Amino acid sequence: MTPTQPTAGPADSEADDGAGKKDPGKPLVVLRPAPQRSDRIFSVETMARLRDQFTVVDLEDDPSPAALDAWLPEAFAIVGQPDLPRARLRRAPALRALLNVEGNFFPNVDYEACFEQGIHVLGCGPAYAQPVAEYALGLALDLARGISREDRAFRAGRERYVLAGNTDSILLRHADVGLVGFGNLGRALRPLLAPFQPTVRVFDPWLPPAVLRAHDVVPATIEETLGRSQFVFVLATVTEESRQLIGAEQLDLIPEGGRLILVSRAPVVDYPALLERVDAGRLTAAIDVWPDEPVAPGDPARGLEGLVLSAHRAGGIPAAFHEVGDMVVDDLSLMARGLPPARMQVAARELVGRYRNRPVA
Amino acid sequence: MTPTQPTAGPADSEADDGAGKKDPGKPLVVLRPAPQRSDRIFSVETMARLRDQFTVVDLEDDPSPAALDAWLPEAFAIVGQPDLPRARLRRAPALRALLNVEGNFFPNVDYEACFEQGIHVLGCGPAYAQPVAEYALGLALDLARGISREDRAFRAGRERYVLAGNTDSILLRHADVGLVGFGNLGRALRPLLAPFQPTVRVFDPWLPPAVLRAHDVVPATIEETLGRSQFVFVLATVTEESRQLIGAEQLDLIPEGGRLILVSRAPVVDYPALLERVDAGRLTAAIDVWPDEPVAPGDPARGLEGLVLSAHRAGGIPAAFHEVGDMVVDDLSLMARGLPPARMQVAARELVGRYRNRPVA
Amino acid sequence: MTPTQPTAGPADSEADDGAGKKDPGKPLVVLRPAPQRSDRIFSVETMARLRDQFTVVDLEDDPSPAALDAWLPEAFAIVGQPDLPRARLRRAPALRALLNVEGNFFPNVDYEACFEQGIHVLGCGPAYAQPVAEYALGLALDLARGISREDRAFRAGRERYVLAGNTDSILLRHADVGLVGFGNLGRALRPLLAPFQPTVRVFDPWLPPAVLRAHDVVPATIEETLGRSQFVFVLATVTEESRQLIGAEQLDLIPEGGRLILVSRAPVVDYPALLERVDAGRLTAAIDVWPDEPVAPGDPARGLEGLVLSAHRAGGIPAAFHEVGDMVVDDLSLMARGLPPARMQVAARELVGRYRNRPVA
Amino acid sequence: MTPTQPTAGPADSEADDGAGKKDPGKPLVVLRPAPQRSDRIFSVETMARLRDQFTVVDLEDDPSPAALDAWLPEAFAIVGQPDLPRARLRRAPALRALLNVEGNFFPNVDYEACFEQGIHVLGCGPAYAQPVAEYALGLALDLARGISREDRAFRAGRERYVLAGNTDSILLRHADVGLVGFGNLGRALRPLLAPFQPTVRVFDPWLPPAVLRAHDVVPATIEETLGRSQFVFVLATVTEESRQLIGAEQLDLIPEGGRLILVSRAPVVDYPALLERVDAGRLTAAIDVWPDEPVAPGDPARGLEGLVLSAHRAGGIPAAFHEVGDMVVDDLSLMARGLPPARMQVAARELVGRYRNRPVA
Known part of the structure; x- marks a missing residue:
């Protein structure tokens, strides 16, 4: 906080170091996390650590543009994802970082202006990578062995013992596995798969083969990735190019009996085509993201035996x-x-404007 | 098959090399796999490989003692687990191996006599270790994240999106994990856990600490193993000592919210005590083996929300x-x-008579 | 290359697509790799791949400022590390990347101006990480087991068989290992150490503990890192802060018999103090980098039994x-x-100006 | 020690529990480790642990047959490898185990009689597997990078900096590696190689392909193993079949520039043929075992630049x-x-008589 702008900000009581007043020696951090919530992401200890080092302006209860504007001239960092067009960024000469805590980069920020001003644009995606990877592996093992299907049968008194319930059970060991997309999620999933000694093919058009090989996976086309895999993990983010990347034609490349795990973004897959193939028994699938959430009460997906149904739960766990x-x-x-x-993940100048994810409700 | 005993066996048509007659240069192998079935364990290729190297006497359709007795004098190996008291073994001077294909060693064989005669007693347990380990990990991830529970809720129209359904979800990464027993199953499970970087405590009274440390686990008492673990895998076989090893008192050592995965043998655990604690919400559990199988139609376990129910499916998959x-x-x-x-697993002279497992129905 | 500036560059023969003329559709890449050499870094295949996609201006034989200046207005990228003050960068409006192929970032470039213009500043450090890591492990195993020392003795007819030559031999398995610095080198070395199941302590003041823990190492102070390690790997780069980071006082923290592997940069360590302790038999060390290279002919280090001597060979291998x-x-x-x-490594705005490495001769 | 045979053994002072007299409740263990030494294998703590549980008869200072004979009737176990023909074993009805602490099984014991009597024949080979594996990796990295060669050059004032000394340096990462033999040594080495992501081919005629695949190696013939490997590790034990397994013809299968690491037993390789090829610069090699030890003073191997010379040091370290x-x-x-x-390793009835290793001097 600069001494030459003593009246630029609101009353001291809002920007304090936890003891009721601003500390001129500490950089100013603005908290404006909506739709994320401060108490969800900051434990008491973490918040104490934050306040110990920074003058914290908490705008969680006042997300108005005016409230933020008042602090822009002094802000060292903004935690959140408020609208930040170029003109507004120009009024934040001390701003060094914008820390997105929602999980997606939306076009409400002029990222190019951020890069020009030397403002770090950071994303929290890596925090979700391990939970999603563990969940994706859990879903894959469920599909491999029919865990939730047979649990339902058991509850209905229809359980089948030993081999009777296992006719379609397969191992993950030495399996052919395909990953569509190899960003944070793929990189978190790869080591979890390693002890199964699978052959992992990866389609990721943003990465050169050498990067993939360094992670001990086989660079492949989308056709090879789908066409030779017993397990297909869809981990791609949404861009103009990846919308409906996996349509009916692509789904038909997956070998009979293939198991598809969808944990990234719904628009990547043609849902009607997928559900049709699950209904027909050609594929089984675990689906965590849906074209419309909440899913309609009468959606026929709710009754498909070949599905594991999940309500956008892969990443958002307390940890x-x-x-x-x-x-x-x-x-x-x-x-x-x-x-x-x-x-945190440093946003790539070339990519930050291309994502087409929607906010999580 | 020795030329000096040309008339000891039945007609050539039963002991053949696939082409209708005995080959005096090939050792004689008797197939008597019941209750296992030949066509379940031998693929066409494997059977061809067997017949290529051995004279195969197939007694699957005639499991009478007399049928076997006729071939004992010449048998090089028996594939199966027929009654073999000492007197009968004495009539098999050429016998070099007894290959159990059921999965458990029962007291219908005089194992001590086998060892004296230099007969290898081999078990097929290792074939099930990987399937059980993968399944156990799948069950643990289900319990960690509520996969089958939330799938059921989704089907009932009661799904909870994102954090709402995740309040009790935890990571396996860096978790405290306890293994009760460290035989084939534990050794197959350990590498699958490795990428989660857990602290793994193991209770196995048959193994010195150095063996456990070599597998990168912490040797521990049963109290430590249960008392400090968020995930408890029960992998012990049944002996007189391990019956009800995990009773009410031991279950109460497991921290609140602990998740128990039971995939070895039912008698190791006190079921009423376990189900009571699951019903009370103190623990969740995945159960693959049951005191009585099939489980009674009205068994209250079928309705417990905190359970993942499984019908003895962990190991018996086609692969x-x-x-x-x-x-x-x-x-x-x-x-x-x-x-x-x-x-195959070489039976230990000291242990083979101590197992108290029952046949799988 | 823009059609509106057809005469901005030199004659076509210098900027060609391998077929003798500029291709207006291909971005222009300037090669000016000195002191690196093109034929050392580009295989025939790689050069063909480069020329296939880009118009390549090869200034290897003409590294004069004028030659480069002529191409600045059109350059898409510069491969090399020429002097690039702000004024010169301003004349390169199309420049998107500066690809350093020497290995160190020197202050002859105005990096701040690069960032403002959106020019990627890329380093080739990751190419050397694996060779250095493998070499460092080789040096550590040499120190652990006296490989080069006993080879010398054998050649001199003084070899000692079995235990006689092994009195100070130790295992890497379960050893206490310290890493000073955890950048590219540490991250490449960590997985090579993993199967030895060591306890790895790391001192890196640029990284928060959570980053280190994610790599399965123990965050530690420099005192703990040195004081509890049988093997100390010095992997730190040179900054004002790290000069003589490991002086006499720090060396005395290392337990008696410790083994020090120095493969990053000489200024990090107080050489006289290190050599004195090696001469006294308190430590052994493997040294790949030296305060002055070449080392003076009569340098007493050449005769120390407790050293493995290496002539800056850790990273610069053909691969x-x-x-x-x-x-x-x-x-x-x-x-x-x-x-x-x-x-390539994206230079961090905060760090690129802080390195104090010198060029490799 | 049975109460019915109170006078069968020597005076109490020799068989004691550490407190000066026999304890009738403790099994009797005879120590007769020559040529191994008790104080080399038993730390004070380990010896205390032994004496705490057993009545220990220490014959280290009296290795006469008579001394041992006196204790045979009561011995529960013998630690050592004394002559034990069948007749002598018959006089040891309580003997349950023979624990070889030399490292090789010699034909001075009637192993068949041991098996008939239910006596465990145990070997200490596993104790040396990790030291040998670490050493073998160290040797391989030395050959890959010329560590000891360039250390010698440095000491002689002939060091070559950076690339000059690295023209033949190669990475272990992604290398083709061949293992000849896959017993204890191969199994200890395999995980150390894993982070280098090599292709590992293994020739071991005693193991079916499935066992090798389970260790993530490629089963191969000796020709494939040698013919496709940049690094060849010779890890085979000596039997009639493996003598000179790797002769001139086999050595010529190894690609030019190949690196051979020999750490098991000398008779497996044709030394003159190997040294000739090293002298000619076709191969480099690290040799830890020699046809005659000590090696003759004027042996030309001592002067070969392409060798790393080692005096049977791979396994025998204090740990x-x-x-x-x-x-x-x-x-x-x-x-x-x-x-x-x-x-310890349980000796296989089929193999224990086939080893042709000689004692280590």
Whole structure:
């Protein structure tokens, strides 16, 4: 906070160091996390750590543009994803970082202006990678062995013992596995698959083969990835190019009996085509993301035996939210020391404007 | 088959090399797999491999003692687990191996007499270790994340999106994990857990600490193993000592919210005590083996929300059965070449009489 | 190359697509790799791949400022590390990337101006990480077991058989290992150490503990890292802060008999103090980098029994140089497609000006 | 020690529980380790552990047959490898285990009689597997990078900096690696190679392909194993079949520039043929075992630049010897509890008579 702008901000009681007043020696951090919530991402300890090092302006209860505007001239960092067009960024000369805590980059920020001003644009995606990867493996093992299907049967008194319930059970060991997309999620999933010694084919048009080989996977076309895999993990984010990347034609490349795990974004897949093939018994699938959430009460997907149904639960677990807060404070601390951030994902200038994910409700 | 005993066996048509007659240069292998079935464990290729190297006497359709007795004097190996008291073994001077394909060692064989005669007693347990380990991990991830529970809710129109359905979801990463027993199952499960970087405590009174440490687990008492674990895998076989090893008192050592995965043998656990704690919400559990199978139609376990119910499905998948056949032929081949078996489990003289498992129905 | 500036560059013969003339549809890449050499980093295949996608201006034989200046207005990328002050960068409006192929970032470039203009500043450090890591492990195993020392003795007829030559031999398994610095080198070394199941302590003041824990190492102070390690790997780069980071006082923290492997940069360590302790038999060490290279002919280090001497050989192997070229072309291809680079290291704005490494002779 | 034979043994002072007299409740263990030494394998703590559980008869200072004979009737176990023909074994009705602490099985024991009497024949080979594996990896990295060669050059003032000394340096990452033999040594080496992501081909005629595949290696013929490997590890034990397994013809299969690491037994390789090829620069090699040890003073191998010379040092390090003692006590404890041994190697009836290793001097 600069001494030459003593009246630029609101009353001291809102920007304080936890003891009721601003500390001129501490950089100013604006919290404006909506639709995320502060108490979900910051544990008491993490918040204390934040307040110990920074003057924290908490705008969670006042997300109005005016409230934020008042603090822009002094802000060192903004935790959240408010609208930040170029003109508004120009009024934040001290701003060093924008820390997105929602999980998606939306076009309400002029990212190009951020890069020009030397503002780090950081995302919290890595916090969700491990939960999603563990969940995806759990779904794959469920599909491999019919865990939830046979649990339902057992509850209905129709359980089948030993081999009778296992006729379509397969191992993950030595299986052919395909990953569509190899970003945070793929990189978190790969090591979990390693002890199964699978052959992992990956389609990711944003990465050169050498990067994939370094992760001990086989670079492949989308056709090879689908056509030779018993397990297909759809991990791609949404861009113009990846919309409906996996349509009817692509689904028909997957071998009979294939198991598809969809944990990234719904628009990547043609749902009617997928559900039709599950209904016909050609494929089984575990679906965590849906074209419309909540799913309609009468949606026939709810009754398909070949599905594992999941309500957008792959990433958003308590530990992940707390990791977001922990990452935020760690990276703020580094940046305040003149070091680069080390935990959050640095948005790529070339990509940040291409994502077409929608906010999670 | 020795030329000096040309009339000891039945008609040539029963002991043949696939072409209708005995080959005096090939060792004689008796197939008597009941209650296992030949066509379940031997693929066409594996059976061809067997017949190529051995004279095969197939008694699957005639499991009478007399049928077997006729071939004992010439038998090089018996694939199966017929009654073999000492007197009968004495009539099999050429017998080099008894290859159990059921999965459990029962007291219908005089194992001590086998060891004295230099007969290898081999078990097929290793074939089931990988399927059980993968299944156990799948069950653990289900309990960690509520996969089958929320699938049921989704089908009933009661799904909860994102955090709402995740309040009790936890990561396996960096978790405290306890294994009760560290035989084939534990050794197959350990590498699958490795990428989650857990702290793994193991209770196994049959193994010195150094063996456990070599597998990168922490040797522990049963109290430590239960008392400090968020995930408890019960992998112990049944002996007099392990019956009800985990009773009410032990279950109460597990931290609140603990998740118990039971995939080995039912008698190790006190079921009423376990189900009571699941019903009370203190623990959740995945149960694959039951005190009485099939489980009674009205068993209250069928309605417990905190359970994942499974009908003895952990090991008996098609790939495991075929692996049994493959192991049998590989080890028969080695032994016919004067080499020790390398794939099946060599029964330990000290342990083979102590198991109290029952046959799988 | 823009059609509106057809005369801005030199004669076609210098900027060609391999067929003798400029291709207006291909982005222009300037090669000016000195002191690196093109034929060392580009295999024939890689160079063909480069020329296939780009108009290549090769200034290897004419590294004069004027030669480069002529191409600045059209350059899409510069492969090399020429002097690039702000004024000169301003004359390169199309420049998207500066690809350093020497290995160190020197202050002859105005990096801040690069960031403002949206120019990627990329380094080739990752190409050397694997060679250095493998070499460092080889040096550690040499120190653990006296490989080069006993080879010398054998050649001199003084070899000692079995235990006689092994009195100070130790295992790496379960050892206490300390890493000073955890950048590219540490991250490449960590997985090589994993199967030895060591306890790895890391001192890296630029990284928060959570980053280190994610790599399965123990965050530690420099005192703990040195004081509890049988093997100390010095992997830190040179900054004002890290000069003489490991002086006499720090060396005395290392337990008696400790083994120090120095493969990053000489200024991090107080050489006289280190050599004195090696001479006294308190420590052994493997040294790949030296305060002055070449080392003076009569340097007493040449005669120390407790040293493994190495002439700056850890990273610069043929495969590494070829990987540099491969990375360059891969990342140029990605950037030409509007994607971010994926293989070279993106220089951090905060750090690029802080390195104090000197060029490798 | 049975109360019915109170006078069968020597004076109490020789067989005591550490407190000066026999304890009738403790099984009797005879120590007769020559040519191994008790104080090399048993630490003070381990010896205390042994004496705590057993009545120990220490014959280290009296290795006469008579001394041993006196204790045979009561001996529960013998630690060592004395002559034990059948007649002598018959006089040891209580003998449950023979624990070889030399490392090789020699024909001075009637192993068949041991098996008939139910005596465990145990070897200490596993104690040396990790030291040998670490050493073999160290040797391979030395050959890959010229560590000892360039250390020698540095000492002679002929060091070559950076690339000049690296023209033949190669990575282990992604290399083709061949293992000849896959017993204890191969199994200990395999995980150390894993992070280098090599293709590992293995020739082991005693193992079926499925066993090798389970260790993530490619089963191969000796021709494939040698013919496609940049690094060849010779890990085979000596039998009639493996003598000179790798002769001139086989050596010529190894690709030019191949690196051979020999750490098991000398008779497996044709030394003159190997040294000739190293001298000619076709191969480099690291040799730890020699046809005659000590090697003759004027042996030309001492001067070959392409060799790393080692004096049978791969396994015999202090930690390995202590592990032998620790294994002995752990397994004795298990057997005294009626459990099978878990740490030492159980000799295979089919193999124990086939080894042709000679004692280590």
